[in-house]
Amino acid sequence: MTQNPATPLPPPKERRRLREAGSLTQAQVAARMGVSRETVRSWETGRTTPRGRKREAYGKLLTSLEQEATVTEPQQEPPAEVVSLVKVVNTPVPEPVSEPVLVPLSIEKPPRAPLTPAQAFDALYAFCAPALVRQAYLLTGRRELARESVERAFQVAWERWPEVAVDRDPAGWVRAVAYEHALSPWHRFRPRYRHPEPPPPDTADRALLTELLRLPPSYRRTLLLYDGVGLGLAETAAETEASTPAAANRLLHAREAIAVHLPELSDPAELHRRLTELASTERLRAAKPPTVRVVGERRTQFWTRAAIALTAAVIGTTTLTLHTAPTHYEPPVPLSQRVEGVPPRVVQGALSDAEVELRDRLRSGMTSGPERMVPEPR
Incomplete structure (x- = not known):
């Protein structure tokens, strides 16, 4: 008995691109396939591959999405300046010649000019910000932050x-930097963030939101990346700089902590929906891309000048x-x-009675006593 060859499937990234091109969410694809949202996520990240009837149904869905994307793509008319036309002149033939006909010779698409760094940055900002x-x-629970x-x-x-x-x-590079700055303990x-x-x-x-802010920062970030953004477990672990088992444990503990106070959010699909709704209710607007670029350039110039001034000092x-x-x-x-042998300095004090009497006798003897004997030189 021979087995039918397995239905070919596009690469994991192409599966996700086709789903997004068809404006479908992972939950909608899971409902059509009769599987969970985590299973669809595993298919799109390449961790698992569907088999049997699930594989055939998934392949048909992706094929239909690819055909819809091909049909809905607008066909651009070639510009008139790139269509080369030639005028056919009358030739001496026996049969009557019709009027001159304009025949297109070639259609060439103009080369697309590459984006400048500023244009590429603005496109990324408009898509991710x-x-x-x-x-x-x-x-963080703070709008300004x-x-x-x-x-x-x-x-x-x-x-x-x-x-x-x-x-x-x-986008992941910018997201990692934004998360690090948002969760900084400093x-x-x-003062503006104390209240x-x-x-x-x-x-x-x-x-x-209260339950989210009660979680440790690492648990909160893992839960948001996996259940909010929709990243795979391996991608979540890589972005949080943790091992895959550690990221899985953080995710499970975070879900359990939320389910204790909010039992209706024990289902991951319901938790994902509520996180999306909570983020969408707040009217949060980012600055314009040129403003961000100008502020960044001024900040760089300031620190460069400060470094030059410090070096000069x-x-x-x-x-x-x-x-x-x-x-x-x-x-x-x-x-x-x-110096040893020097007597200590004695402070002059009052004389005793005997010392006073001796002093008086010496003074009287020097004035009225016999003449002093002077030694004669030899």
Whole structure:
């Protein structure tokens, strides 16, 4: 008995691209296939591959999405300036010649000009910034901090644009920087972030945001990447700089902690929907791309000038020290040493009666006594 060959499937990244081109979510594809959302996510990340009837149904769905994308692509008319036309003139033939006919010879598409660095940066910012601001709000619960984190991440990306432009996932690069800035523990010392912001008006949204902020930062980030953004477990572990088992344990503990106070969110699909709704209810707007680029350039210029000024100050101080320093060795002044045999200094005090009497006798004897004997020289 021979087995039918397995239905060929496109690569995992192409599967995800076809789903997004058809405006379908992972939950919708899972409902059509009769599987869970985690299974569809595993198919799109390449961790698992469907088999049997699931494989055939999934292959048909992807084929239909590819055909729809091909049909819906607009066919652009070639511009008139690139269509070469030739005019057929009358030739001496016996039969009557018709009117001159314009025949297209060739159709050439003009080469597409490459994007400038500023245009590429603006395109990446327009694509990622709105979603990143909402994600940063779920991480911090602060609207201003969410905007600041995203703008700071894109400023760093603009400073290091040659590196970011050739990265395999520029959006993931910027997202990692934004998350790191948003979860920095130093924000607690800033006066503008010491007081909490007003919570969401809806009671359910307020409860979900409260439970999210109770989680440790690493658990909160893992939960948002996996259940909010939709990354795979391996990608989540790589972005959080953890091993795959550690990321899985963080995810399970985070889900359990939320399910204890919100039992209706024990289903991952329901949790994903509620996270999306909570992020969408807040009207968070990021700054314009030119503004972010200009602020980033000014910040870079400021720190560059500060570094130059500090270097000049160090050079000046070193030069002054070299000019004022002694040119030869000067031995240090020795420490004072104690001289033995010197009687201690006695403070002059009052004379006793015997001393006063002796002094008087000496004074009277020197004035009225016999002449002193003077030695004669030999």
